[in-house]
Amino acid sequence: MNNRNRFVGKAPKIKKKQRAVEGATDKDIITLCTQCALCCKGFFFSCVRVDRRKKKKIEKLGMPTHKITHADYALNQPCSGLSGEACTIYAARPEKCVEYHCLIAMQVMVGIINLKHGEKIISDVKKQIQWFSKQTQLMPIKNGERLNPYDFMHAYLKKARSLNKKGKLSKYDNTYAIRVFEYLKIIDRYFRKTGLIGKYATFIKQIR
Ligand code: SF4
Ligand code: SF4
Numbered sequence: 001m002n003n004r005n006r007f008v009g010k011a012p013k014i015k016k017k018q019r020a021v022e023g024a025t026d027k028d029i030i031t032l033c034t035q036c037a038l039c040c041k042g043f044f045f046s047c048v049r050v051d052r053r054k055k056k057k058i059e060k061l062g063m064p065t066h067k068i069t070h071a072d073y074a075l076n077q078p079c080s081g082l083s084g085e086a087c088t089i090y091a092a093r094p095e096k097c098v099e100y101h102c103l104i105a106m107q108v109m110v111g112i113i114n115l116k117h118g119e120k121i122i123s124d125v126k127k128q129i130q131w132f133s134k135q136t137q138l139m140p141i142k143n144g145e146r147l148n149p150y151d152f153m154h155a156y157l158k159k160a161r162s163l164n165k166k167g168k169l170s171k172y173d174n175t176y177a178i179r180v181f182e183y184l185k186i187i188d189r190y191f192r193k194t195g196l197i198g199k200y201a202t203f204i205k206q207i208r
Contacts, residue, residue: 038129044191046077047077048094049068049096054095063089076145157177177207184197
């Protein structure tokens with residue numbers, strides 16, 4: 001079986017015991033993540049939630065947060081704490097960053113794939129999303145800032161679906177929406193379950 005097919009479906013839960021048995025180390029994950037950092041660049045998330053108890057500490061490090069609920073704040077993505085592929089506030093990073101492991105990292109952690117294989121997938125995915133990275137230059141500006149790739153992807157698919165309902169989807173937008181949907185599929189397959197595939201699958205089926 002091609003190992004990549006294993007990414008389809010629900011990601012496995014990682015039990016400490018299992019991780020120890022499989023022999024994956026924190027070093028492996030650090031090695032993988034420091035070559036990647038895609039999850040800090042706004043490709044898969046709008047923002048990162050920051051607990052209000054950690055807010056002051058993070059702001060003291062020069063990273064502004066904004067309020068999202070009465071108790072929580074968030075760091076915008078791409079994250080201002082990222083330098084190259086490294087987190088400059090690693091020891092003080094929000095809990096959500098500590099907890100998050102993408103589906104590839106989880107597969108390495110439980111030993112379904114080894115580090116080398118994980119690195120190869122990240123390198124392939126980076127090539128695949130190159131097209132989407134270029135789109136960030138063309139993205140509309142909201143409140144003085146460009147939308148990050150994840151927000152753009154969501155906003156664009158929503159708009160295209162609505163245009164299609166009204167029979168106003170241009171040929172250009174038709175092709176573009178299919179490509180954007182392919183990007184969403186990459187996120188869901190390798191990085192996180194967004195819950196958006198079902199939302200747009202029927203629309204994409206209609207325009208293919
Ligand atoms: S996307 Fe995955 S491999 Fe890349 S930095 Fe984030 S957790 Fe690590
Ligand atoms: S705080 Fe660090 S780990 Fe969290 S999103 Fe920013 S750069 Fe990434």
